Amino acid sequence: MTKPSRTYRSELRTEQAAATRRRILEAAGACFAESGYGRTTQAAIAARAGVSVESVKAQGPKRDLLLAAFEQAFTGQEGRQPLAEQDQLAAAFAIENDDAFLDTGLEFMAAANRRAYALWRALTSAADSDAEIAPVLDGILARRRKDIESAVGLIQRRGLLAAGVRVRRRVAAELSFLLSPEGYQQLVAESGRSHREYLDWIRSMVRATLERMEP
Template identity: 50%
Template structure:
């Protein structure tokens, strides 16, 4: 590689890194404001001000609906557009754990993700009712979540956690409900449960379902 080519490659890499950093600041600002103010009341100008960039920069980064989706994904899972939770910080390495640690790790990490993301999940559900772009994205998120839980149930059956399960798809649907952000919203945010009580309840509820 010639010196000129090396310099161009370095500048290109630097610009790409700066662009990723700017987008991350925008998405994190959007996450804070959507959680605090809701979808309709949050403007691109407000996001720009919070992120320390121009409104035009925010508009270039993504439309408002896409920013809400990205904000939820980053807050809940740690990154955007992952096809499975096993590809994110929430699920990374889960399937490599020994059998005796698997269930507690799943419950614990999902509980932490729910604590981070439950407020934005509520905003996402509300926005989907009036914004078709958000609704389409929500349906895709739900489809990926359903597939993740079907894969999890298969793993639990293979590891001996669920010898009585006869309908894995039905069990996956129940686990998706139990471990959803809605359960955290109702039990912790609304009812005042401690995180420890919530995790203990989740573990017990999941085990009870697997024993059915």
């Protein structure tokens, strides 16, 4: 039997390291969501992930773990690329039927908020106490506004909304409010609505917003 090539061994190590990082970020996200940023320790993350504390430390400082855990929870993968480049949303944007296009996009946002609303709460709270997190949070909010404006621009190009920068910005601001993680927390986590009820609600509200400004 031939020995594995160096390339194969290198690829295997890379895959194993990536899997370990994903597991650590999932554990970190669960800890931050349950205990908050300040009370979460690297030891707690390590215990939850089933790895050593040294393995957790190797992933970076705690604030970096919080940010990466949020990215992974919200989009399903780590990284700060535009939402339009995420596989599910990219597929939604390519759907020809307008109703299916809107429904698929809203299903993505509802699922993202379900995964990440508690982490978003931890992130915004941490920004109040950690000066290095605050500007990163500002960047996340700026990207969110840009992502939603881009989505509204696509809605305009599909003829579902009147054209114009003023309309795009106004509708983007309203959708940013409707689709926020805070909304999921208030309606589902605090008020007891089901995820399905939340999804039905954002569908009706988003459609009402678009219909109010029909082309």
